[in-house]
Amino acid sequence: MFFTYLRRELAGRRRQTAIIAIGMALAIALVMIVNSVSTGVRDAQAAVLESVYGVGTDLTVSQSPTPPAEGEAGGPRFEFGADAGTTTDGSTEISQSRLSAGPGSTTFDEADLASVQGLDGVAAASATLSLTNTTFDGELPDFQQSTQGTDQMPADGEQPAAPPQGGFDGAGGSAFDVDSFTVLGLDPASAAVGPLSAVELADGRGLEASDTGEAVAVLDAGYATTAELAVGDTIDVGGTEFEIVGTVSSTSADAATAANVYLPLDLAQSISGEEGMISSISVQAESADGIDALQAEIEEALPDATVSTQSDLAASVSGSLASASSLISNLGLWVSLAVLVAAFLIAILFTIQGVTRRTREFGTLKAIGWSNGRVVGQVAGESLVQGLIGGAVGLVLGLVGIWAVNLIAPTIGGSSGSDVVAGGPGGREMVMQAGGPGGGFGGAMPSAASSAEVVLQAPVTVSVIAIAIGLAIAGGLVAGAFGGWRAARLRPAEALRSVA
Amino acid sequence: MYTLEHVSKTYAQSKRRITALQDVSLTIPKGQLVAIQGPTGGGKSTLLQMLGALDRPSIGRVALGEAELSHLPDRRLAGIRAKEIGFVFQGFNLIPTLTALENVETALEPLGVSADERRRRATEALGSVGLGDRGGHVPSELSGGQQQRVAIARALVKEPDVLLADEPTGNLDEQTRDDIMDLLEGLWRDRGLTLIVVTHDSAVAKRAERRLHIRDGAVTER
Ligand SMILES: Nc1ncnc2c1ncn2[C@@H]1O[C@H](COP(=O)(O)OP(=O)(O)OP(=O)(O)O)[C@@H](O)[C@H]1O
Ligand SMILES: [Mg+2]
Numbered sequence: 001m002f003f004t005y006l007r008r009e010l011a012g013r014r015r016q017t018a019i020i021a022i023g024m025a026l027a028i029a030l031v032m033i034v035n036s037v038s039t040g041v042r043d044a045q046a047a048v049l050e051s052v053y054g055v056g057t058d059l060t061v062s063q064s065p066t067p068p069a070e071g072e073a074g075g076p077r078f079e080f081g082a083d084a085g086t087t088t089d090g091s092t093e094i095s096q097s098r099l100s101a102g103p104g105s106t107t108f109d110e111a112d113l114a115s116v117q118g119l120d121g122v123a124a125a126s127a128t129l130s131l132t133n134t135t136f137d138g139e140l141p142d143f144q145q146s147t148q149g150t151d152q153m154p155a156d157g158e159q160p161a162a163p164p165q166g167g168f169d170g171a172g173g174s175a176f177d178v179d180s181f182t183v184l185g186l187d188p189a190s191a192a193v194g195p196l197s198a199v200e201l202a203d204g205r206g207l208e209a210s211d212t213g214e215a216v217a218v219l220d221a222g223y224a225t226t227a228e229l230a231v232g233d234t235i236d237v238g239g240t241e242f243e244i245v246g247t248v249s250s251t252s253a254d255a256a257t258a259a260n261v262y263l264p265l266d267l268a269q270s271i272s273g274e275e276g277m278i279s280s281i282s283v284q285a286e287s288a289d290g291i292d293a294l295q296a297e298i299e300e301a302l303p304d305a306t307v308s309t310q311s312d313l314a315a316s317v318s319g320s321l322a323s324a325s326s327l328i329s330n331l332g333l334w335v336s337l338a339v340l341v342a343a344f345l346i347a348i349l350f351t352i353q354g355v356t357r358r359t360r361e362f363g364t365l366k367a368i369g370w371s372n373g374r375v376v377g378q379v380a381g382e383s384l385v386q387g388l389i390g391g392a393v394g395l396v397l398g399l400v401g402i403w404a405v406n407l408i409a410p411t412i413g414g415s416s417g418s419d420v421v422a423g424g425p426g427g428r429e430m431v432m433q434a435g436g437p438g439g440g441f442g443g444a445m446p447s448a449a450s451s452a453e454v455v456l457q458a459p460v461t462v463s464v465i466a467i468a469i470g471l472a473i474a475g476g477l478v479a480g481a482f483g484g485w486r487a488a489r490l491r492p493a494e495a496l497r498s499v500a
Numbered sequence: 501m502y503t504l505e506h507v508s509k510t511y512a513q514s515k516r517r518i519t520a521l522q523d524v525s526l527t528i529p530k531g532q533l534v535a536i537q538g539p540t541g542g543g544k545s546t547l548l549q550m551l552g553a554l555d556r557p558s559i560g561r562v563a564l565g566e567a568e569l570s571h572l573p574d575r576r577l578a579g580i581r582a583k584e585i586g587f588v589f590q591g592f593n594l595i596p597t598l599t600a601l602e603n604v605e606t607a608l609e610p611l612g613v614s615a616d617e618r619r620r621r622a623t624e625a626l627g628s629v630g631l632g633d634r635g636g637h638v639p640s641e642l643s644g645g646q647q648q649r650v651a652i653a654r655a656l657v658k659e660p661d662v663l664l665a666d667e668p669t670g671n672l673d674e675q676t677r678d679d680i681m682d683l684l685e686g687l688w689r690d691r692g693l694t695l696i697v698v699t700h701d702s703a704v705a706k707r708a709e710r711r712l713h714i715r716d717g718a719v720t721e722r
Contacts, residue, residue, distance in 0.1 A: 369582020
């Protein structure tokens with residue numbers, strides 16, 4: 001009887017069933033999509049972190065940058081002597097490549113690595129040196145021409161001195177390119193921890209223990225493509241030619257790796273002049289529970305260092321990923337909550353209205369001996385099934401919505417650490433600073449921190465499905481409770497109320 | 501057998517107190533056919549509520565056989581309604597979404613009868629009111645007279661001791677009214693029911709053994 005009656009009611013009152021179910025369905029679908037997308041954003045954050053710091057890195061040790069002393073440039077300096085370059089046709093071509101510590105990062109003594117490795121609870125630790133290679137390439141006019149022009153004032157009627165010649169436009173102009181890429185020096189023997197643990201080989205081979213002291217380099221596959229370099233080519237880093245032995249790409253799809261070029265640590269140190277210096281230590285803890293204790297331990301051992309855990313680092317992920325994350329967690333949450341509350345209210349109001357409309361029906365059932373509990377159960381059962389229908393429709397809608405998000409697959413960028421540094425035009429100075437607090441050259445350059453592009457994937461997890469089913473049941477029960485409460489209060493004598 | 505002693509029922513309506521029944525004392529022996537008449541608002545339906553265990557009097561005692569209807573808790577009253585009392589209403593009061601057969605079955609739901617037994621007895625009850633072939637129709641597909649027959653089958657399927665009807669022919673034309681009254685009278689005669697019918701219609705009242713008149717809550721015998 002319960003199921004017969006239930007079936008007949010839902011089929012016989014299709015409009016009410018449809019309104020309640022559609023309201024629930026929309027709310028459930030929205031909650032599912034928001035939940036799934038925010039999981040996707042979290043995964044993307046993890047992917048960015050992984051590509052920058054590596055898999056299995058529990059703690060990262062670095063030193064916070066200190067502003068450079070007065071008059072000291074934060075970026076690389078290019079200094080050309082009077083005889084630098086080769087002069088042809090009144091213009092001088094100069095080219096220089098410099099490797100220096102990335103702006104915004106501070107180097108510290110390699111000995112700290114040994115201190116960290118010596119601590120209890122450290123499973124592995126490896127050091128990296130984060131550098132930026134800047135190449136200056138340019139053509140300058142012969143400045144002696146203009147000097148002559150000023151010394152010899154032209155006499156009346158005479159032709160003015162010939163305009164300066166040479167330079168890239170043949171009229172005394174100058175042109176130069178500043179090109180930069182990020183370089184990461186790492187110990188080829190301990191690639192298991194650190195940035196290279198989150199990469200897979202795209203071509204050639206990775207750095208091996210025997211590469212220490214060898215002029216070999218591994219390139220980010222994406223960078224190699226843009227720079228038109230391949231395994232077997234050479235790349236000029238700080239004036240030294242390195243043989244490219246391999247290219248790597250991120251294991252998390254579509255994210256770039258931590259740096260453009262990877263070199264053996266010792267060579268990176270000597271070429272950049274950062275002998276015995278490192279910029280970051282990646283630490284793997286022996287157990288996940290010990291991370292907090294280990295963090296304190298390292299901070300004690302290295303008072304000047306900044307020790308960050310993965311969750312600290314997650315907070316530092318910036319860029320559109322961070323705004324996506326806050327958009328989802330704020331706006332998405334509130335909108336879906338509002339729709340959910342609206343859907344619940346609609347379900348409750350329609351259920352109460354339905355019970356009121358059926359006053360005589362329920363009064364009659366009570367008059368012929370149905371117990372209060374039996375009538376309430378019938379009302380609650382109807383609401384529960386309406387909720388479940390809404391849940392089923394919502395589940396389908398939600399899955400379609402998540403599928404659509406994945407179909408669009410928005411790409412979001414995230415960078416970890418300090419933001420991109422943009423400088424204004426620095427003028428025609430011969431000393432140029434690429435980024436850094438001391439002022440900048442035109443254009444934007446990535447800071448020492450790395451950035452990555454991640455395609456947002458909204459996963460369908462068990463919890464997404466469980467939320468949908470849970471909400472459907474909750475919505476049905478809440479509406480059923482209100483409807484049942486209304487039905488319980490009906491007097492059996494209502495059955496005798498004269499018909500209008 | 502019904503026993504009513506000094507029964508009064510008052511309703512508190514906003515500020516006024518309405519006395520629907522005023523010190524009613526009477527007995528109705530088992531198997532009697534009683535007609536209750538009176539002007540509108542006189543208290544007919546209120547009296548029927550007392551007899552049908554739908555409500556309790558404000559003052560006084562109502563008993564059906566051994567059962568003290570005026571003092572039992574709601575759950576017990578529901579049980580008595582389920583087993584011993586059949587109702588027929590002016591508006592038929594069928595469940596609109598259920599078929600005729602299922603409507604009759606609802607009366608057996610609180611008695612814990614098995615589904616097969618329920619179906620068999622409901623089919624039999626529908627047959628006894630002449631609607632054996634209409635079990636699969638919903639109320640909106642039936643005429644007023646047919647709907648009231650379904651309601652009578654629903655009231656009788658549990659084989660009650662008492663059948664209470666509140667203007668059972670009020671919504672029907674004269675021919676159908678007589679058919680329904682013939683049916684009720686026949687059932688009363690065959691089954692030894694106590695049949696109490698509230699009616700405005702003196703043609704209906706004339707068929708009763710006993711006629712009660714109720715005006716302003718006070719009952720008089722005619
Ligand atoms: N639930 C209630 N609340 C307040 N007053 C009520 C209630 N039920 C009935 N009354 C009042 O009690 C009085 C008797 O009503 P009752 O329904 O018994 O009359 P009736 O004789 O059945 O009239 P009708 O012939 O119109 O059906 C009326 O004045 C009515 O307004
Ligand atoms: Mg009445």
